[in-house]
Amino acid sequence: AALKQALAKQLKEQDAVLVAHYYTDPDIQDLALETGGCVGDSLEMARFGQEHTASTVLVAGVGFMAESAKILSPEKRVLAVHDEATCSLDLGCAPEDFKQFCAAHPDREVVVYANTSAAVKAQADWVVTSSIALDIVRHLHAQGKKILWAPDRHLGSYIQKQTGADMLLWQGSCLVHDEFKADGLKAVMSEHPDAQVLVHPESPASVVALANVVGSTTQLLRAAINHSADTFIVATDQGILHAMRQQAPGKTFLAAPTAGESATCKSCAYCPWMALNSLEALRQRLSQPGPGIQVASDLREGARRSLQRMMDFAA
Numbered sequence: 107a108a109l110k111q112a113l114a115k116q117l118k119e120q121d122a123v124l125v126a127h128y129y130t131d132p133d134i135q136d137l138a139l140e141t142g143g144c145v146g147d148s149l150e151m152a153r154f155g156q157e158h159t160a161s162t163v164l165v166a167g168v169g170f171m172a173e174s175a176k177i178l179s180p181e182k183r184v185l186a187v188h189d190e191a192t193c194s195l196d197l198g199c200a201p202e203d204f205k206q207f208c209a210a211h212p213d214r215e216v217v218v219y220a221n222t223s224a225a226v227k228a229q230a231d232w233v234v235t236s237s238i239a240l241d242i243v244r245h246l247h248a249q250g251k252k253i254l255w256a257p258d259r260h261l262g263s264y265i266q267k268q269t270g271a272d273m274l275l276w277q278g279s280c281l282v283h284d285e286f287k288a289d290g291l292k293a294v295m296s297e298h299p300d301a302q303v304l305v306h307p308e309s310p311a312s313v314v315a316l317a318n319v320v321g322s323t324t325q326l327l328r329a330a331i332n333h334s335a336d337t338f339i340v341a342t343d344q345g346i347l348h349a350m351r352q353q354a355p356g357k358t359f360l361a362a363p364t365a366g367e368s369a370t371c372k373s374c375a376y377c378p379w380m381a382l383n384s385l386e387a388l389r390q391r392l393s394q395p396g397p398g399i400q401v402a403s404d405l406r407e408g409a410r411r412s413l414q415r416m417m418d419f420a421a
């Protein structure tokens with residue numbers, strides 16, 4: 107509690123607002139809310155950081171989220187809580203390889219997930235997050251556009267099935283969601299036959315097929331709040347359970363099992379990079395903030411265009 111109070115004071119002194127993802131540590135999420143910041147998905151984080159008047163945006167999440175905040179607010183100082191927090195989807199989509207993929211399919215509209223580097227975003231026509239991907243692809247499909255999609259293959263194939271759009275998929279995956287297994291989920295479902303199954307579409311198709319609700323973190327959270335069921339089985343990073351338990355008190359939330367399940371780790375669905383966002387890491391960042399995230403100017407303009415297109419579509 108003393109550390110949290112000290113951090114709240116430092117945030118204020120440095121005119122900094124804390125913007126945290128649902129997958130971060132509960133202490134970080136609580137501190138963000140207690141100090142006038144936000145907890146949300148990557149789209150909400152981007153929007154909040156862009157609109158807030160603080161001169162420094164402190165991003166508790168992974169690298170691409172801080173980079174997007176800087177691209178959208180170049181005049182602000184943007185700090186990441188931890189510089190090494192990255193994302194397997196981003197790592198699995200190298201800009202040079204992606205350039206060749208795009209060049210081989212010039213007839214396709216290039217749609218990339220927010221979980222990519224600025225260098226990949228700069229090559230895209232559109233950036234999307236999981237909460238708006240379906241709407242944007244539906245919109246493009248209605249215009250008769252063929253799509254090149256990157257990097258998450260599970261999310262891409264889910265959207266392809268939902269919209270019927272012609273989509274060529276990059277073969278990336280999220281190391282957390284890729285681990286959910288249909289057999290394990292079926293076993294938990296048979297123990298809790300009345301539970302609603304909430305699944306993130308970065309999960310394999312066999313897991314998505316068992317869901318009552320498929321959606322982004324914000325959409326799953328909304329389902330947890332609004333549905334009359336008492337029990338929910340949740341297949342996404344377990345960081346989301348904190349907000350679910352806070353906003354839907356009295357309900358029971360169970361972790362969907364992963365392949366890595368063991369005696370010490372019932373659900374291993376925790377992103378190791380999100381876990382770097384601790385109060386201690388935040389303390390160190392605030393004591394030595396430095397200049398913050400920099401994005402090369404040649405990439406910034408292209409990435410800003412495709413990101414801003416999503417923000418305008420969402421508005």
Ligand code: MLT
Pocket residue numbers: 127146147148149220235236237306321322323324
């Ligand atoms: C995001 O957009 O933040 C991630 O895809 C996770 C989610 O919110 O669904």
